[in-house]
Amino acid sequence: xxxxxxxxxxxxxxxxxLAGVGRGTVSRVINNEAGVKESTRRAVQRAIAELGYxxxxxxxxxxxxxxxxxALVMTERDWRLFGEPFFSETVRSVGDALxxxxxxxxxxxxxxxxxxxxxxxYARGGRVDGVLLMSVRAEDRLPDMLADAGLPTxxxxxxxxxxxxxxxxxxxxxxxxxAVAHLVRGGRRSIATITGPLDMYVAQCxxxxxxxxLADAGLPTxxxxxxxxxxxxxxxxxxxxxxxDRHPDVDAVLAASDTMAAAALSVLRAAGRRVPDDVAVxxxxxxxxxxxxxxxxxxxxxxxxxxxxxxxxxxxxxxxxPEVAWRHVxxxxxxxxxxxx
Amino acid sequence: xxxxxxxxxxxxxxxxxLAGVGRGTVSRVINNEAGVKESTRRAVQRAIAELGYxxxxxxxxxxxxxxxxxALVMTERDWRLFGEPFFSETVRSVGDALxxxxxxxxxxxxxxxxxxxxxxxYARGGRVDGVLLMSVRAEDRLPDMLADAGLPTxxxxxxxxxxxxxxxxxxxxxxxxxAVAHLVRGGRRSIATITGPLDMYVAQCxxxxxxxxLADAGLPTxxxxxxxxxxxxxxxxxxxxxxxDRHPDVDAVLAASDTMAAAALSVLRAAGRRVPDDVAVxxxxxxxxxxxxxxxxxxxxxxxxxxxxxxxxxxxxxxxxPEVAWRHVxxxxxxxxxxxx
DNA sequence: CTGAAAGCGCTAACAC
DNA sequence: GTGTTAGCGCTTTCAG
Numbered sequence: 001x002x003x004x005x006x007x008x009x010x011x012x013x014x015x016x017x018l019a020g021v022g023r024g025t026v027s028r029v030i031n032n033e034a035g036v037k038e039s040t041r042r043a044v045q046r047a048i049a050e051l052g053y054x055x056x057x058x059x060x061x062x063x064x065x066x067x068x069x070x071a072l073v074m075t076e077r078d079w080r081l082f083g084e085p086f087f088s089e090t091v092r093s094v095g096d097a098l099x100x101x102x103x104x105x106x107x108x109x110x111x112x113x114x115x116x117x118x119x120x121x122y123a124r125g126g127r128v129d130g131v132l133l134m135s136v137r138a139e140d141r142l143p144d145m146l147a148d149a150g151l152p153t154x155x156x157x158x159x160x161x162x163x164x165x166x167x168x169x170x171x172x173x174x175x176x177x178x179a180v181a182h183l184v185r186g187g188r189r190s191i192a193t194i195t196g197p198l199d200m201y202v203a204q205c206x207x208x209x210x211x212x213x214l215a216d217a218g219l220p221t222x223x224x225x226x227x228x229x230x231x232x233x234x235x236x237x238x239x240x241x242x243x244x245d246r247h248p249d250v251d252a253v254l255a256a257s258d259t260m261a262a263a264a265l266s267v268l269r270a271a272g273r274r275v276p277d278d279v280a281v282x283x284x285x286x287x288x289x290x291x292x293x294x295x296x297x298x299x300x301x302x303x304x305x306x307x308x309x310x311x312x313x314x315x316x317x318x319x320x321x322p323e324v325a326w327r328h329v330x331x332x333x334x335x336x337x338x339x340x341x
Numbered sequence: 342x343x344x345x346x347x348x349x350x351x352x353x354x355x356x357x358x359l360a361g362v363g364r365g366t367v368s369r370v371i372n373n374e375a376g377v378k379e380s381t382r383r384a385v386q387r388a389i390a391e392l393g394y395x396x397x398x399x400x401x402x403x404x405x406x407x408x409x410x411x412a413l414v415m416t417e418r419d420w421r422l423f424g425e426p427f428f429s430e431t432v433r434s435v436g437d438a439l440x441x442x443x444x445x446x447x448x449x450x451x452x453x454x455x456x457x458x459x460x461x462x463y464a465r466g467g468r469v470d471g472v473l474l475m476s477v478r479a480e481d482r483l484p485d486m487l488a489d490a491g492l493p494t495x496x497x498x499x500x501x502x503x504x505x506x507x508x509x510x511x512x513x514x515x516x517x518x519x520a521v522a523h524l525v526r527g528g529r530r531s532i533a534t535i536t537g538p539l540d541m542y543v544a545q546c547x548x549x550x551x552x553x554x555l556a557d558a559g560l561p562t563x564x565x566x567x568x569x570x571x572x573x574x575x576x577x578x579x580x581x582x583x584x585x586d587r588h589p590d591v592d593a594v595l596a597a598s599d600t601m602a603a604a605a606l607s608v609l610r611a612a613g614r615r616v617p618d619d620v621a622v623x624x625x626x627x628x629x630x631x632x633x634x635x636x637x638x639x640x641x642x643x644x645x646x647x648x649x650x651x652x653x654x655x656x657x658x659x660x661x662x663p664e665v666a667w668r669h670v671x672x673x674x675x676x677x678x679x680x681x682x
Numbered sequence: 683c684t685g686a687a688a689g690c691g692c693t694a695a696c697a698c
Numbered sequence: 699g700t701g702t703t704a705g706c707g708c709t710t711t712c713a714g
Contacts, residue, residue, distance in 0.1 A: 023691090023692080024693085035699065037700085056466060057692095059399075059706090060466075060691080062403050062705095062706045062708085064694085099453060104459055107450070109446065114441075121398075124395045125395055352706095354708095362684075364686085364707090364708080369683095369684090377684085397706085399706080399707080400690090684714085685714085687710100688710085689708105691706105694706105696704100
């Protein structure tokens with residue numbers, strides 16, 4: 001019924017006194033260091049249990065100069081993706097990759113300038129040993145500020161072609177290229193693409209892959225076969241309508257997101273086209289497609305689990321041995337074929 | 342191209358030296374304390390800027406005994422709700438409520454026992470000044486352990502009728518009661534309910550409200566009109582099918598979740614019932630209903646924004662002035678009528 | 683209004 | 699193996 005007053009936390013020194021040893025020894029025990037006689041270790045542990053001792057992390061940080069925590073920053077854009085599998089799966093895999101360490105994962109929301117500033121002080125203030133950032137806007141300097149402050153920093157995706165901060169990304173160029181090559185092999189020749197917002201590097205890459213594949217196949221790349229979308233349902237509809245208008249003979253579409261692929265699909269069907277017999281549609285990932293279309297479309301799948309794992313690996317590496325330069329890791333996508341195109 | 346080595350962070354002392362003042366003065370300036378001559382304040386700020394000084398938060402915590410951060414814990418159950426508006430809206434409102442403070446919000450995942458233990462050490466170690474917990478399982482002792490450790494702790498929802506930790510909850514009893522009263526006013530007499538898992542307090546409350554309303558109206562409460570679900574689509578279908586089987590004359594259903602309400606709706610329609618003319622359906626919240634049904638059903642809406650705001654308020658209050666006892670706040674729900682039942 | 687000094691609780695280096 | 703000691707960088711009295 002009555003809440004206990006914040007009990008004065010016992011200190012390491014009190015533990016040492018009770019156990020009849022020095023502070024150093026207690027420190028060694030709680031940090032699981034080797035070189036402590038088994039009997040004394042036991043005595044210390046008993047004292048710890050008896051006192052209900054919990055190490056003061058601020059003191060540990062101050063003396064040991066590390067926080068044993070990393071932050072995963074979600075910016076405004078991510079926030080709207082909160083429910084997206086792409087997002088939650090990545091977070092999950094990051095958590096999984098950290099599960100066997102003593103590193104606490106902290107998710108932080110950075111939506112406003114005030115939050116951004118607060119986080120910057122938090123991170124530069126040493127409360128975390130490293131920072132993971134998701135889908136940062138091209139013009140966002142936060143990653144640079146963190147990296148410049150000497151904090152190990154890893155991005156999911158790159159902001160541009162000459163990203164200066166360590167990053168992990170799916171091989172979007174390769175993925176798009178492979179998808180289009182698949183279409184070509186299936187006999188398609190009139191292949192259009194609905195891109196993402198072209199001020200985003202990921203969208204540029206996917207478009208580049210599309211173009212490369214066409215070039216590889218000796219097919220022309222007329223700009224009229226490319227329509228820019230913004231990853232949303234609405235933009236996908238608009239783009240597909242536009243494409244049908246320009247090129248009634250289109251026989252395949254590469255969409256830069258699953259949402260736009262689904263939208264394209266429904267526009268095509270409404271227009272009386274049969275998918276995939278008449279027109280083939282390929283999107284990136286298929287979280288939404290899996291729910292909204294029947295049958296599911298062929299997709300370029302990103303290795304989300306591996307992305308999270310790799311981000312953590314790079315971060316931990318940089319934490320224990322500061323790298324002089326940034327690194328970029330590209331992970332291969334996988335083409336999941338669900339139709340006989 | 343080359344990452345700068347972690348620059349040795351300047352300390353408060355260096356700032357003091359450069360500004361030609363004592364450390365105490367610098368401390369007062371960075372903490373915006375009154376009682377510093379304007380000219381010296383300016384001098385200090387110049388030195389801070391020149392050196393790029395950032396306070397070491399570990400040292401500040403150690404000396405000042407506070408972390409300026411609070412954690413919002415997501416347990417396994419929440420995680421599956423990651424994409425749920427109920428979840429993301431609550432997190433958002435918590436973030437908003439904290440936006441004008443200097444308190445950093447940290448979202449933490451607690452899925453496994455290892456993560457749970459790690460978080461406990463993190464929190465008890467003083468890295469946060471308070472903890473918010475979402476939808477904790479009835480048997481979960483984490484909140485008690487935190488509260489016992491003297492940490493201000495606020496729950497979203499209660500684990501049982503005699504919750505011993507401060508909590509904020511929607512008035513589920515009142516909400517269900519109001520919904521059923523509305524049905525009764527509309528002339529319904531054969532009112533069934535699909536409950537949530539009855540080992541969850543929230544489900545018990547909603548069932549109680551249903552029963553109270555029937556009693557209020559002088560209607561009998563036969564157990565055969567109550568079927569237990571688990572908030573999911575599948576359980577809603579099963580329950581509705583069962584109800585139709587038992588009571589073909591059912592003319593209204595109160596479902597303890599929007600998902601189950603949507604499921605009930607589709608089962609009813611498949612059975613040839615007209616909704617709401619023939620059978621009225623009311624659910625709690627309507628994030629899913631809004632997408633999946635047409636027309637949307639009448640719903641009992643929870644004040645999510647207010648819930649987050651209130652949780653933060655209580656937490657901050659307890660942080661600045663430790664309460665002796667826990668408190669519970671119940672927030673009124675709102676019945677959103679979308680049909681002429 | 684401001685400087686000096688005493689810790690906050692821990693780690694790590696160094697003796698024994 | 700284990701005790702001792704010197705800080706880590708800041709807040710907070712307490713003088714002045």
